[in-house]
Amino acid sequence: MANHSQFGFQDASSPIMEELVEFHDHALMVALAICSLVLYLLTLMLMEKLSSNTVDAQEVELIWTILPAIVLILLALPSLQILYMMDEIDEPDLTLKAIGHQWYWSYEYTDLKDLTFDSYMIPTAELPPGHFRLLEVDHRVVVPMESPIRIIVTADDVLHSWAVPSLGVKTDAIPGRLNQTSFITARPGIFYGQCSEICGANHSYMPIVVESTPLAHFESWSTLLSS
Amino acid sequence: MWICKDVCQSFKLLGFLDVQSVPCARESVLYGSLGSLVVGLGHFLATSRVRRSCDFAVGGFICTMLGYWFYCRYNLAQQRIRQRMLKEGMRNKILFEGSSLDPERKQTGNERSDS
Numbered sequence: 001m002a003n004h005s006q007f008g009f010q011d012a013s014s015p016i017m018e019e020l021v022e023f024h025d026h027a028l029m030v031a032l033a034i035c036s037l038v039l040y041l042l043t044l045m046l047m048e049k050l051s052s053n054t055v056d057a058q059e060v061e062l063i064w065t066i067l068p069a070i071v072l073i074l075l076a077l078p079s080l081q082i083l084y085m086m087d088e089i090d091e092p093d094l095t096l097k098a099i100g101h102q103w104y105w106s107y108e109y110t111d112l113k114d115l116t117f118d119s120y121m122i123p124t125a126e127l128p129p130g131h132f133r134l135l136e137v138d139h140r141v142v143v144p145m146e147s148p149i150r151i152i153v154t155a156d157d158v159l160h161s162w163a164v165p166s167l168g169v170k171t172d173a174i175p176g177r178l179n180q181t182s183f184i185t186a187r188p189g190i191f192y193g194q195c196s197e198i199c200g201a202n203h204s205y206m207p208i209v210v211e212s213t214p215l216a217h218f219e220s221w222s223t224l225l226s227s
Numbered sequence: 228m229w230i231c232k233d234v235c236q237s238f239k240l241l242g243f244l245d246v247q248s249v250p251c252a253r254e255s256v257l258y259g260s261l262g263s264l265v266v267g268l269g270h271f272l273a274t275s276r277v278r279r280s281c282d283f284a285v286g287g288f289i290c291t292m293l294g295y296w297f298y299c300r301y302n303l304a305q306q307r308i309r310q311r312m313l314k315e316g317m318r319n320k321i322l323f324e325g326s327s328l329d330p331e332r333k334q335t336g337n338e339r340s341d342s
Contacts (some may be wrong), residue, residue: 007247028244029293029296033292036289
């Protein structure tokens with residue numbers, strides 16, 4: 001989860017999020033180079049006297065055409081690589097459905113004998129000490145770690161969005177439409193997210209909690225819940 | 228490679244690049260500064276032209292910084308791949324040791340059959 005006044009990304013917990021963080025660092029480095037150049041040119045212009053002596057500007061026009069093209073290529077290539085990587089869904093081990101309601105999420109594990117449950121936020125008054133306010137839920141989404149998981153997101157009433165920042169997942173939940181996304185949790189842990197599409201009065205109070213566990217624990221959890 | 232997480236205070240170059248927590252950023256900026264100094268000073272010593280030397284210094288900074296950045300990130304990516312392969316290899320060794328799927332057992336079996 002995010003700390004108070006956190007400005008940057010949360011720690012990456014999936015390979016895709018790691019790639020996104022690396023691309024972000026790369027983009028910022030390119031931005032630093034461009035800003036340095038612009039700052040220098042600005043300083044030069046401020047120190048020079050104004051003149052309209054320029055007649056032939058072919059060289060500078062060549063430079064300010066080619067340089068931006070190079071910059072765009074430097075940014076576009078890794079960006080497209082990650083974009084296509086995010087679209088790869090090869091043989092997920094588990095498929096589950098997330099349905100947005102006003103104002104809770106419900107999950108269906110139809111791979112596992114029709115296991116379904118609702119996930120409501122735990123109100124602050126009922127929160128045990130040490131738990132996170134506005135983030136904890138009564139039933140978490142439990143998934144096996146290091147396994148490709150496919151999640152199908154939809155909504156029952158209005159638009160919602162299923163988002164877990166540390167996994168690099170954000171998918172709109174649209175009534176009457178099934179949106180598909182996938183992720184792999186790189187390590188066991190608990191990952192928090194919140195609804196990311198305005199959906200009414202309690203939009204801020206329908207969090208998402210994904211719990212990644214070893215496969216044996218996941219199997220015992222699913223058996224317990226199914227029974 | 229030096230990465231500063233929660234212990235050090237973050238320092239953001241130009242207000243947005245956290246050089247302490249981004250891998251390779253600190254070294255890139257430092258090498259860029261060194262490159263800028265070398266190129267700018269060298270050009271000035273050779274030509275005594277201040278304005279043009281400043282241009283070269285800025286160009287040297289950008290080129291050296293980006294050049295080292297790509298080199299460092301490439302090495303970092305290779306290191307990550309090696310780490311993943313090592314992790315998977317260690318896990319497979321533990322999982323399959325002594326079983327029919329143990330790759331070391333297959334190798335030893337091949338050596339015996341060759342001899």
